[in-house]
Structure formats: structure tokens, C-alpha cells
Amino acid sequence: MIHIRPQDKVFVLTGSGVSAESGIPTFRGVGGLWRNYRIEEVASPDAWAQDPALVWDFYSMRRSVAARAKPNPAHLALADLEKRLADRLFLCTQNVDNLHEQAGSRHVLHMHGELFKSRCDTCRRSPFPDDSSYEGPAQIPRCQCGGKIRPHICWFGEVPYELDRIFAALRHCTVFAAVGTSGVVEPAASFVAQVRGRARTYYVGPEEPVNASDFDQCFQAKAGKILPTLFALA
Numbered sequence: 001m002i003h004i005r006p007q008d009k010v011f012v013l014t015g016s017g018v019s020a021e022s023g024i025p026t027f028r029g030v031g032g033l034w035r036n037y038r039i040e041e042v043a044s045p046d047a048w049a050q051d052p053a054l055v056w057d058f059y060s061m062r063r064s065v066a067a068r069a070k071p072n073p074a075h076l077a078l079a080d081l082e083k084r085l086a087d088r089l090f091l092c093t094q095n096v097d098n099l100h101e102q103a104g105s106r107h108v109l110h111m112h113g114e115l116f117k118s119r120c121d122t123c124r125r126s127p128f129p130d131d132s133s134y135e136g137p138a139q140i141p142r143c144q145c146g147g148k149i150r151p152h153i154c155w156f157g158e159v160p161y162e163l164d165r166i167f168a169a170l171r172h173c174t175v176f177a178a179v180g181t182s183g184v185v186e187p188a189a190s191f192v193a194q195v196r197g198r199a200r201t202y203y204v205g206p207e208e209p210v211n212a213s214d215f216d217q218c219f220q221a222k223a224g225k226i227l228p229t230l231f232a233l234a
Contacts, residue, residue, distance in 0.1 A: 002202055004175065005231045011173035012078060013191055014093045014100070014223075017180025017205050021224045022099055024071040034058055044156045048121070052148055053137040059115070059151045066097040066115055067131065074179065074223035075103035081231055082106065090169040094188055096153055111188065113153035113158040122147025152218060160187065162186065170194050177202045179223050183209030194233035204230065
């Protein structure tokens with residue numbers, strides 16, 4: 001059990017293992033392939049420049065899969081934790097689905113973007129809600145400026161979103177919990193090392209992460225099974 005004191009500030013990082021418990025595939029975990037393409041070949045600026053229709057085929061498929069998914073007990077537990085801690089909880093996710101929001105979390109930082117948003121690849125138009133499917137070359141959406149509309153996703157080779165806010169929250173947290181993350185993908189994999197020795201650090205997931213030695217304690221179980229009873233507020 002993780003005991004949360006009145007003075008504690010809690011940083012929770014969630015990864016693809018949490019979404020996987022709701023039926024959303026972990027593409028890295030199934031060989032990193034889609035239609036015999038490596039995921040990097042359909043999720044990078046180079047892929048977008050070379051074949052935007054292929055990129056949109058991939059993300060249209062991902063939208064379809066995510067639209068059918070429902071929050072699991074891990075999402076619900078974190079939404080409940082937010083209600084109890086308010087602004088003392090900083091919830092950062094590597095996931096691009098909206099399952100945290102569906103569960104009731106109101107303040108979620110999506111460091112890798114949001115699947116159900118799009119933006120222009122040319123102008124400064126803000127990202128906007130978009131759940132449409134765009135399959136085939138004739139379906140590539142266009143902005144009023146003439147630019148192409150792309151998924152609002154941080155692709156391989158791009159910088160994750162809102163790192164300033166993330167690093168500020170890491171500096172101030174006293175409890176750090178990583179849930180369903182592999183400890184491989186940077187920069188998120190290094191978050192625990194940044195707070196180790198200053199904050200209490202915990203990992204939750206069915207498999208040991210690569211960076212397990214950086215955590216004070218690892219709870220090896222599915223997030224949906226353990227999170228509902230993991231946090232005890234003083």
C-alpha cells in the first residue's frame with residue numbers, strides 16, 4: 001500500500017499497459033508491426049512526408065480500436081484519486097487514448113498527444129477535436145491554409161508535449177508512481193531517476209520494467225487489480 005500524507009504531492013505516470021487492460025493493443029509488444037510495416041514507418045515525420053495516406057490509414061485504425069474501448073478499474077481508481085487529492089495529483093500519460101477522461105479524470109497531461117485530436121502541419125492553428133477516419137489518398141483532410149491535417153500525436157523523432165510542466169511537477173513531487181510502463185521509452189523512462197532519493201518511488205505492472213532498480217517498491221500485478229486499493233490517504 002502507498003500511504004499519502006497531507007503534505008504529499010503525487011506524480012503518476014501511466015503507460016500502454018494500462019490501456020492494454022482495456023483491449024487497446026500495445027504495438028511494441030506484438031512485434032511492432034502493422035500490415036507488415038514497422039510502427040516507426042507509419043509514425044514519424046518522414047512517414048508523413050512520404051505517404052500521409054498510409055499514416056492516416058494507421059491512425060484511422062487506431063481511432064476505431066480506441067473508440068470501442070472502455071475505462072478499466074485502473075482508470076477509475078486514478079479518477080477517484082484525483083477527486084481526493086485535487087491539485088496535489090499530477091497525472092501524466094504516455095497513452096494517446098481518452099480512457100482517463102472517460103473514467104472521470106479532469107486534468108490529464110498527454111505527453112505523446114491525443115488520438116482524437118488533429119492539427120495542421122503547416123500553420124499555427126490549435127489542435128482540435130477530431131474522431132473522423134481518413135482512409136485512402138483522397139481522404140487526406142486539408143486546413144483552410146492549404147496545409148495537410150495530421151494526427152495530434154508526438155511521432156518518433158519529435159519532442160513530447162509540455163515537458164516544462166512535467167519537469168516542474170517532477171521537481172515538486174514527493175511520491176512518484178509509474179503504472180504499466182516498460183521503462184524503455186524516453187524521456188518518460190528517466191522520470192523516476194530524476195526524483196529518486198527525494199521522492200518515494202513505486203512501480204505497478206504485471207511485468208518488471210527495465211528500470212526496476214530505480215523504484216523503492218514494485219507491485220507486480222495488473223494495474224486494474226491493484227490500483228483500486230493501493231493508495232491510502234492519511
